[in-house]
Structures are given as structure tokens and as C-alpha cells.
Amino acid sequence: MADDLAPAASLQAWWGMHQEIDTLIITPRDMGRIDAAAAASGLASYGLMERAGQAVAAAALRRFPGAHRFVVLCGPGNNGGDGYVAARALEAAGAEVAVHALGDPSALRGDAAIALRHFGGAPRALAEYGPRPGDVVVDALFGAGLSRDLPDEAVQVVEAVRRHALPVLAVDLPSGIDGRTGEVRGAAFEAVATVTFMCRKPGHLLLPGRTLSGDVEVFDIGIPGRILAVHAGHVRVNTPYVWRLAEPQQTGATHKYVRGHLAVFSGPATATGAARLSAAAGLRAGAGLVTVLSPTDALFANAARLTGVMLKDVDGEADLAALLEDERLKTFVLGPGFGDAGRARAYAGLIAAKGRRLVLDADGISAFRDTPDALFGLFAGGDTRLVLTPHDGEFARLFPDLAGDGTLSKIDRAQKAAARSHAAVILKGADTVIAAPDGRALVNENAPPWLATAGSGDVLAGIVGAHLTQGMPAFEAAASAVWRHGEAGSIAGKGLTAEDLPEAIPPWPAA
Numbered sequence: 001m002a003d004d005l006a007p008a009a010s011l012q013a014w015w016g017m018h019q020e021i022d023t024l025i026i027t028p029r030d031m032g033r034i035d036a037a038a039a040a041s042g043l044a045s046y047g048l049m050e051r052a053g054q055a056v057a058a059a060a061l062r063r064f065p066g067a068h069r070f071v072v073l074c075g076p077g078n079n080g081g082d083g084y085v086a087a088r089a090l091e092a093a094g095a096e097v098a099v100h101a102l103g104d105p106s107a108l109r110g111d112a113a114i115a116l117r118h119f120g121g122a123p124r125a126l127a128e129y130g131p132r133p134g135d136v137v138v139d140a141l142f143g144a145g146l147s148r149d150l151p152d153e154a155v156q157v158v159e160a161v162r163r164h165a166l167p168v169l170a171v172d173l174p175s176g177i178d179g180r181t182g183e184v185r186g187a188a189f190e191a192v193a194t195v196t197f198m199c200r201k202p203g204h205l206l207l208p209g210r211t212l213s214g215d216v217e218v219f220d221i222g223i224p225g226r227i228l229a230v231h232a233g234h235v236r237v238n239t240p241y242v243w244r245l246a247e248p249q250q251t252g253a254t255h256k257y258v259r260g261h262l263a264v265f266s267g268p269a270t271a272t273g274a275a276r277l278s279a280a281a282g283l284r285a286g287a288g289l290v291t292v293l294s295p296t297d298a299l300f301a302n303a304a305r306l307t308g309v310m311l312k313d314v315d316g317e318a319d320l321a322a323l324l325e326d327e328r329l330k331t332f333v334l335g336p337g338f339g340d341a342g343r344a345r346a347y348a349g350l351i352a353a354k355g356r357r358l359v360l361d362a363d364g365i366s367a368f369r370d371t372p373d374a375l376f377g378l379f380a381g382g383d384t385r386l387v388l389t390p391h392d393g394e395f396a397r398l399f400p401d402l403a404g405d406g407t408l409s410k411i412d413r414a415q416k417a418a419a420r421s422h423a424a425v426i427l428k429g430a431d432t433v434i435a436a437p438d439g440r441a442l443v444n445e446n447a448p449p450w451l452a453t454a455g456s457g458d459v460l461a462g463i464v465g466a467h468l469t470q471g472m473p474a475f476e477a478a479a480s481a482v483w484r485h486g487e488a489g490s491i492a493g494k495g496l497t498a499e500d501l502p503e504a505i506p507p508w509p510a511a
């Protein structure tokens with residue numbers, strides 16, 4: 001099955017309702033199209049560079065009032081051009097400025113050559129830069145145009161600046177970060193802050209670029225929003241803006257079955273806790289009823305620890321088939337602590353055949369490691385009814401080729417996996433990516449590091465299940481679950497355990 005993404009034109013309309021510019025994530029390739037469209041619309045490109053460089057200088061002066069000297073490192077392209085504008089503005093503000101260029105400045109073309117001419121000074125060679133205490137480095141070596149590993153000369157400066165622990169303000173991206181993937185190309189500056197233009201790029205949100213970018217300031221250099229919106233792809237930051245219209249509505253007529261019934265499969269007697277975490281999270285996240293479906297040997301272990309969550313004996317396919325006769329049971333969570341791979345495959349098959357919705361997590365994902373296509377076939381066609389919640393290790397079991405392809409970004413991997421599996425995919429981590437089969441993708445950024453604790457993923461699976469069973473479309477259900485999970489992590493605070501998370505799931509944000 002082809003992985004090529006051909007987002008429907010109607011998607012543009014879907015995003016049309018969600019065009020807040022600060023949620024757009026623009027790849028360097030999108031940015032190229034945006035530049036071309038801006039130029040075609042009559043916008044003077046040098047004006048954009050001038051505003052970009054001025055914004056960098058303003059940020060440098062504001063952030064580093066005690067700097068002895070600003071050292072502006074300029075590269076061979078337009079990122080360097082921004083650097084020359086910034087150097088001129090810093091000098092005009094009375095600061096001490098040193099400019100060092102990578103390569104021959106007389107080879108600059110276009111707007112960058114104009115910026116150098118306006119600067120008027122003669123840059124010194126990059127290799128001549130000797131770090132001094134009190135220096136603030138303005139990194140304008142490479143931005144969106146980085147296409148291969150940093151040259152040795154630049155690597156040496158990156159290392160010298162790190163050795164001297166000098167603060168770095170990056171222009172657009174820290175040099176060495178690939179704007180499309182967030183990966184380090186050979187070496188990269190670690191910036192205190194990065195000033196970028198119009199929108200953030202994947203490299204600002206995906207690790208390790210997210211960490212190396214420091215605080216990211218987005219400065220509007222004057223490209224009209226309508227041009228951005230038309231040429232932006234289908235990647236956004238995961239904020240309530242993109243799914244708030246799909247939030248479950250509660251009216252006076254709501255009763256618990258309207259809010260949906262969620263079922264969570266328990267593992268054997270020695271591994272029941274994960275399912276209860278999912279179930280507790282599901283109830284707190286808004287499912288009207290939640291039932292743990294337990295193998296017979298684990299009934300007592302579960303019964304002793306459940307209150308608001310119900311319990312039912314389901315010990316094999318016949319039991320599940322009988323249960324599926326109840327039309328009100330719409331959504332299942334399968335995988336947390338589940339253990340039995342053969343039974344997981346059989347249960348997924350029954351659930352799919354009956355047209356129900358499934359969150360497949362943990363052991364449920366691993367159960368299909370030898371037969372991923374069989375899983376994808378179960379949920380092909382019709383609305384998206386499957387949500388997969390892999391961490392990197394589980395992802396590699398279902399999608400070994402995508403996991404092993406070093407040219408793909410985490411966003412690309414999630415998008416291709418979603419298209420192939422007909423599932424909404426939550427590819428977890430500190431930079432969780434949520435993708436839909438139609439090509440939409442979101443990068444999450446509200447999760448605190450202390451969410452990385454045993455059982456945290458089980459809680460997430462339960463929240464997704466609760467959202468699905470309340471009728472949200474799969475992608476929106478998944479994205480909003482990741483966001484609420486991140487908020488719960490912040491509310492529960494440092495030192496949390498997974499048991500604290502369900503209690504901390506916040507109400508829906510005000511629409």
C-alpha cells in the first residue's frame with residue numbers, strides 16, 4: 001500500500017477554521033513556497049530581511065544588556081544576510097560588534113549581498129574568531145537552507161563557543177539543526193534563544209532541536225497571513241484551537257450512556273494495574289461509564305480495587321462476542337498490561353468486525369509485530385476507528401521500515417504510519433506527534449518531563465478511549481487526549497506517579 005500522502009483539498013477547508021498563525025508549523029520547503037508567493041504578490045524580499053535582522057538585534061539588546069561585545073557569525077546565504085542587518089543595527093545602537101563570515105563574503109548573492117553592502121564593514125574570517133568572556137554570539141551561519149552537515153570550520157566554532165560557555169542567540173534556527181527534522185547535522189549551537197520568522201519550523205519543536213533552540217521568539221516580518229495559510233502544509237502545534245470544535249457537548253439531555261461506555265481489557269491476575277489506570281483516566285476524562293473486562297483469574301484482584309469503574313468477566317472470544325451484542329459498548333482500550341498476544345489479536349479482530357472503536361496500546365501493539373498488515377486490514381475503510389499509541393520501541397515493531405529510515409522526521413514517520421494503518425497515530429515521547437490517515441499532523445509541546453513515569457502511557461490510552469466513546473473523531477480525540485494528559489502532568493506536578501494523573505485531568509478548556 002502506498003504511503004504517499006495526498007491530503008484532500010477539503011483538508012484545507014478543515015484547517016481554514018484553525019488558521020491561528022502561531023499554531024502553524026512550516027517546513028523549510030513550505031517556507032520556500034511562501035517566499036515565492038510573497039515575492040509574486042509584490043512584497044519586496046529585502047524588506048523582509050531588513051525586518052528579520054532588526055528583530056534579531058532588538059532581541060539581542062533586550063536579552064543581553066550586559067554584553068561586552070556582540071559577535072555576529074554570518075553564513076553564505078540569507079541567514080547570513082539577516083546577520084549583516086543585525087550587525088548594522090547593533091552598531092547603530094552603540095554596541096561593540098565583531099562580524100565573522102564563513103566563506104567569501106564577496107560571493108554573497110541577492111538580498112544577502114545587499115545586506116552586506118548596507119553593513120559597510122569588512123567581515124573577518126570565521127577561523128579568526130577568538131572567544132572572549134563577555135561575548136554574546138549571534139549565530140547567523142545557517143538557517144532553513146542547511147542541507148548537509150556543518151563544515152569543519154563551523155564545527156570548530158561551535159565547539160569553541162561551547163567550551164567558553166558563551167550565550168548564543170540563534171537566527172531562525174541554531175546552525176546545525178535541520179529545520180525539517182530537528183536533528184543535528186554534525187554539530188549544532190545550543191542557543192539561549194532563537195528568533196525565527198512568521199511561524200515555527202519542525203526543528204523548533206522536534207527533539208533535539210527543541211532543546212537546542214532555547215526560548216523561541218516568533219517575529220512577524222510582514223508576510224500576509226493569507227499567503228502563509230494557503231501554502232502551509234498540514235502540520236500544526238497541538239493546541240485547543242485545532243480540536244475545540246470537536247469537543248463533546250453536554251446538554252441538559254445528557255445521561256451517562258450519551259456520554260458513552262468505555263471498556264478496558266485487564267491483563268492476568270499479576271498484571272491488572274495498568275488497565276485500572278486506563279479505566280480511572282477514562283472515567284475522569286468524561287466517559288459516562290467505564291467497565292474493566294477481566295479474565296476470570298483476575299476478577300478478585302480487580303474487584304478489590306475498583307469503585308466507580310465497573311467489572312465484567314470476559315475470558316475469551318465467546319465472552320467478548322456476547323458482550324459485543326450490547327450496542328452501547330462503543331469503544332475499547334486493549335493493551336495496557338494485557339500480556340496474551342494471541343488473545344489480543346483475536347479481540348482486535350472481533351472489535352473491528354463489529355465496527356467498534358479501538359485504542360491499541362502497549363502489548364496490543366506488540367501482538368501484531370509479525371502481522372502488522374493484518375491489523376491495518378481490520379480497520380481499513382470507513383471512518384477512522386483505530387487509535388495507535390506507540391512509543392518509539394512499539395512503533396518500530398509495527399513499522400520497522402519507517403523507524404529505520406533516517407531521512408524521515410518524526411512527523412513524517414507518524415504521517416506515513418497513519419496513512420498505512422488507517423489509524424490515528426500517537427507517536428509518543430517528549431515531542432509526541434499525532435497524525436491522521438489524511439495527512440494532518442500535530443506536534444505536542446505541553447508535556448512536562450516528569451510525565452515520563454511508569455503507567456503514564458496507560459493513563460493516556462484511557463483518556464483517548466474516553467474521548468472516542470463520547471463521539472469525537474479519532475484524530476481530534478487523540479490530539480485532545482495528548483493535550484489533557486500533558487496538562488494533567490503539569491497540574492499533578494514534579495514527582496507525580498501515574499496514580500496521580502487521572503485525578504489531575506483538567507476540564508475541557510473553555511471553547
Ligand SMILES: NC(=O)C1=CN([C@@H]2O[C@H](COP(=O)(O)OP(=O)(O)OC[C@H]3O[C@@H](n4cnc5c(N)ncnc54)[C@H](O)[C@@H]3O)[C@@H](O)[C@H]2O)[C@@H](O)CC1
Pocket residue numbers: 031035048049052075076077078079080081082141142143144145146147148149150151171172173197221
Ligand atoms: N522570506 C524568508 O523566508 C526569509 C528568510 N530569511 C532568512 O533566510 C534564511 C534561509 O536562507 P537560505 O535559503 O539562503 O539558506 P541559509 O542561509 O540557511 O543557507 C545558505 C546556503 O548554504 C549552503 N549550505 C547548506 N548547507 C551547507 C553546509 N552544511 N555547508 C556549507 N554550505 C551549506 C546552501 O547552498 C544554502 O543555500 C532563513 O533561515 C532566514 O534566516 C530572512 O532573510 C527573512 C526572510
Ligand SMILES: Nc1ncnc2c1ncn2[C@@H]1O[C@H](COP(=O)(O)OP(=O)(O)O)[C@@H](O)[C@H]1O
Pocket residue numbers: 362391428429430431432447448449450451452453454455456457458459460485
Ligand atoms: N521527556 C518527556 N517529557 C514529556 N513527556 C514524556 C517524556 N517522555 C515520555 N513522555 C510521555 O509519557 C508517556 C509515557 O508513556 P509510555 O512510554 O507508554 O510509558 P508507560 O508504558 O510506562 O506508561 C507518554 O505519553 C509520553 O509521551
Ligand SMILES: [K+]
Pocket residue numbers: 079139140141142143170171172173174175
Ligand atoms: K542560524
